[in-house]
Amino acid sequence: MTETIRTVALAGATLTTGLVAGLFFAFTCAVMPGLAATDGRTLVGTMQSINRRILNGWFLGAFLGAPLLLAVAAAAHLDRGGPVLVWTVAALACYLVTVGVTARLNVPLNERLEAAGPVDQIADLAGVRAWFEAAWVRGNLVRTLSSVAAFACLVAALLARRG
Incomplete structure (x- = not known):
């Protein structure tokens, strides 16, 4: 059963x-x-529009499920130690950067963008775009890199399991 939990997680x-x-x-x-x-x-x-619709079960299941499954996978490998545990913990650390940037930068920007009101009622679209776009893109680049790094660590963990 423990091996099944390790594998599934x-x-x-x-x-x-x-x-x-x-x-x-x-x-x-x-x-x-x-x-x-x-x-x-x-x-x-x-x-x-995207920000309103992305908060759905598919996205939230993956986004919030990943750190939960990462923690379970790391905990399930604690008694074994070795490279699988190291790669899994590294993946968890990278993914926590993703969560942190999302929570502290991208979500507040999304909320501020929504608070600006309907697009046809925003008097200064250029100003709204100016404070939103560059900051959001930078934050998304960081969370892209951190989540891809987490994924790469998990691929390494899977390969280490085979070895």
Whole structure:
């Protein structure tokens, strides 16, 4: 049973971390560069819409499930020690950076963007875009890198299990 828990937790952590890393990577490589090429109305309105809709079971299950599964995977490997535990703890540390940046930077920016009001009622779209876009993109780049690093650590942990 313990081996099953180890396997399921590590596989689940890898899957959920990979999904989150992929989402943030897509924003870094396609969504935000695409929106950067548009006007303020399009960027602000689109981001408001995305921010309202991303809070769903699919996203929250992966985003919040990943650190839970990472912690379970690390705890399940405590008695064994070795490289699997080291890689899993490293993945957890990287993922906690992702959570921290999201909670302390991207979510407050999203909330402030929503508080600016409906896009057709914002008098200074250029000003709203100015304080939102660059900061949000920087934060997303950090959480992209940290979540991809967490995913890479989990791939290393899976490979170490085979060895």
